[in-house]
Structures are given as structure tokens and as C-alpha cells.
Amino acid sequence: MKTTNLYLALVVVLVLALSCSDDSPQMADVVYTGNETSYPLASASEFNTGGTAVFKERIDGSTDVLITLDKTFDTGEFPVHLHFGDVATDQADIASLLIPIDGRKGSSITTIAMLSDESRITYSELNALEACIKIHLSATGEGRDVILAAGNVGKALASGAINGRTGLGLCKSE
Numbered sequence: 001m002k003t004t005n006l007y008l009a010l011v012v013v014l015v016l017a018l019s020c021s022d023d024s025p026q027m028a029d030v031v032y033t034g035n036e037t038s039y040p041l042a043s044a045s046e047f048n049t050g051g052t053a054v055f056k057e058r059i060d061g062s063t064d065v066l067i068t069l070d071k072t073f074d075t076g077e078f079p080v081h082l083h084f085g086d087v088a089t090d091q092a093d094i095a096s097l098l099i100p101i102d103g104r105k106g107s108s109i110t111t112i113a114m115l116s117d118e119s120r121i122t123y124s125e126l127n128a129l130e131a132c133i134k135i136h137l138s139a140t141g142e143g144r145d146v147i148l149a150a151g152n153v154g155k156a157l158a159s160g161a162i163n164g165r166t167g168l169g170l171c172k173s174e
Contacts, residue, residue: 032064033057037127041069041135041151044087050149051106053133057123062113065098069135069149072106078148079136080108086156087132095131100139130155 035057043050051069058064067080077100083092098110115121121129134150137143152158 031058033059033123035123039133039151039153039157041067041133041149044134044147044150045137047071047137047146047148051135053151053153055123055126055153058111060113061122062111063121063123063126064109064111066107066109067098067101067133067135068107069101070106072101072103074103076103076138077101078103079139079144080110081134081136082112082153083132083134085130085132086152087134087150089132092132095129098133101135127154129153132156 037055039053039055041051041053049069049071051067054066054068056064056066065082069078072078079100080098081094082096082098083089084095085092093116095115096110096112097116098112099108101108112126113120131154132150132152135148137146137148
């Protein structure tokens with residue numbers, strides 16, 4: 001009898017443990033509305049790496065921005081900025097600092113509910129913004145002026161793609 005109760009308790013514990021797993025795809029989908037927009041990121045330097053930026057609407061109205069590069073280096077972090085204006089806008093203000101890309105993974109994810117000026121922004125408003133994403137080689141030194149990849153998002157997407165460094169505006173360094 002004690003053995004049967006022990007086995008039954010073990011089964012209950014296993015079922016509970018498996019049902020509470022964080023790896024469940026159903027749990028991950030609960031935070032999203034199903035709305036998402038994908039934007040291409042073109043290579044902007046001799047490092048020849050492009051990628052994508054995917055905006056996913058969360059049920060609270062905020063946006064998860066998933067940045068993925070096609071090719072990265074095994075070390076370092078690569079700063080990612082959302083700038084006002086298109087990729088050709090010189091000294092464009094930063095709309096939001098995104099989580100840097102981990103060189104080992106080649107991706108980052110940032111939840112945006114507020115811009116740098118502390119104004120709130122929703123998924124719909126973010127997709128209507130005239131903006132661009134620029135990924136830098138480093139946060140400091142000469143590498144901060146090297147843009148690995150960039151792309152227009154929102155309304156700025158209509159202004160066209162970049163061609164290498166041609167048409168790329170310098171980033172505001174402050």
C-alpha cells in the first residue's frame with residue numbers, strides 16, 4: 001500500500017513538473033496578440049552582415065523587438081539603436097536604446113513600451129513611426145562609428161533600402 005502511494009505521489013509530482021515547464025510554446029504565445037512585422041536589415045560595412053528586425057505585439061500593447069544578424073563574431077556585444085528618421089538622416093536622435101546583440105548568439109530581444117523621451121508607445125505607433133535601426137560594431141572607440149547593419153522601419157521603410165555605406169547618415173554619439 002505504501003509503495004502504491006509512493007508511486008502515485010511520484011507520478012503526480014512528475015505531471016506537475018512537466019506541466020509547469022517554462023519551455024512550453026503555449027506559455028510563450030500567451031503574451032503575444034499574433035500581430036508582428038518583419039523588417040530587413042542590410043549590410044552597412046565591409047563586415048557583410050545583414051539580418052532582420054521583427055516587431056511582435058504583446059497583449060499589454062508594448063512591442064518585443066527581436067534583432068537577428070546573419071553573421072556575427074564570437075566575442076563582444078554590438079549596440080543596437082532605434083533612431084528617428086530613415087537610415088540617411090545625419091545625427092538622428094535615438095528613439096530607443098535596444099539590448100545589444102550577443103556576438104555568440106547573433107540576436108537580442110528588447111521590450112519597448114516607452115521611447116527615450118519617456119513617451120509611451122504602442123506596437124501600432126511604433127510601426128507608424130518614421131525610424132531606422134542601426135547596429136554598431138562597438139559602443140566606444142572607432143567601432144562606434146562602424147555600422148554593421150541597418151534598415152528602415154515603420155514609415156521610413158518606403159524611403160528605400162541602403163546600399164552598403166552609401167546613403168547612411170552618421171549616428172548621434174550622445
